[in-house]
Amino acid sequence: NAGVTQTPKFQVLKTGQSMTLQCAQDMNHEYMSWYRQDPGMGLRLIHYSVGAGITDQGEVPNGYNVSRSTTEDFPLRLLSAAPSQTSVYFCASSSPTGLNGYTFGSGTRLTVV
Amino acid sequence: GIQVEQSPPDLILQEGANSTLRCNFSDSVNNLQWFHQNPWGQLINLFYIPSGTKQNGRLSATTVATERYSLLYISSSQTTDSGVYFCAVPPLRSGGSNYKLTFGKGTLLTVNP
Numbered sequence: 001n002a003g004v005t006q007t008p009k010f011q012v013l014k015t016g017q018s019m020t021l022q023c024a025q026d027m028n029h030e031y032m033s034w035y036r037q038d039p040g041m042g043l044r045l046i047h048y049s050v051g052a053g054i055t056d057q058g059e060v061p062n063g064y065n066v067s068r069s070t071t072e073d074f075p076l077r078l079l080s081a082a083p084s085q086t087s088v089y090f091c092a093s094s095s096p097t098g099l100n101g102y103t104f105g106s107g108t109r110l111t112v113v
Numbered sequence: 114g115i116q117v118e119q120s121p122p123d124l125i126l127q128e129g130a131n132s133t134l135r136c137n138f139s140d141s142v143n144n145l146q147w148f149h150q151n152p153w154g155q156l157i158n159l160f161y162i163p164s165g166t167k168q169n170g171r172l173s174a175t176t177v178a179t180e181r182y183s184l185l186y187i188s189s190s191q192t193t194d195s196g197v198y199f200c201a202v203p204p205l206r207s208g209g210s211n212y213k214l215t216f217g218k219g220t221l222l223t224v225n226p
Contacts, residue, residue: 031211033212042199045215048213090156095211102214
């Protein structure tokens with residue numbers, strides 16, 4: 001049972017490039033979300049999904065797109081990378097009741113130069 | 114939105130000492146989660162605790178929802194307890210559903226041998 005798998009673990013982009021961060025879970029969780037973590041800021045929600053075909057914005061959505069075509073996958077797309085998007089990105093999944101809490105992926109460390 | 118404050122921001126202990134971490138939140142919540150982020154960046158769910166007290170080994174957590182706070186107790190601390198401890202709550206009027214969480218800024222715990 002892999003849990004939540006994020007790829008890649010590290011990435012360096014040039015300003016203006018685009019890329020997709022992948023996230024997959026094998027726990028059949030309805031809820032999935034993307035957070036970014038910056039020093040001194042805790043974790044901030046970028047986008048979330050409550051099921052296949054349903055997504056919504058979180059606290060810091062600008063510059064990011066998401067889609068949820070299947071229960072298992074929830075990719076995060078950076079449309080035109082900016083240095084302000086340098087961060088560590090975490091994907092998480094949860095059942096609606098949350099009795100087992102959130103499960104996080106191992107994170108993607110992204111640097112935009 | 115709901116505000117989450119954690120204290121203290123930093124804590125240094127000698128191995129074997131006990132500690133209490135606090136999480137205050139600005140409004141009534143239906144659940145609360147505690148997470149540990151180890152020095153390698155991995156986020157682990159410790160407790161899902163809407164109210165009352167739960168224990169898991171040397172760690173226990175208590176949430177008093179009516180007074181809007183939660184406490185995380187670490188007894189007989191070990192160097193492996195080092196890392197950042199976060200608490201997180203769902204949005205107001207979500208019925209406790211976990212589709213998104215608001216995180217505190219965390220408590221950085223260092224346990225020295």
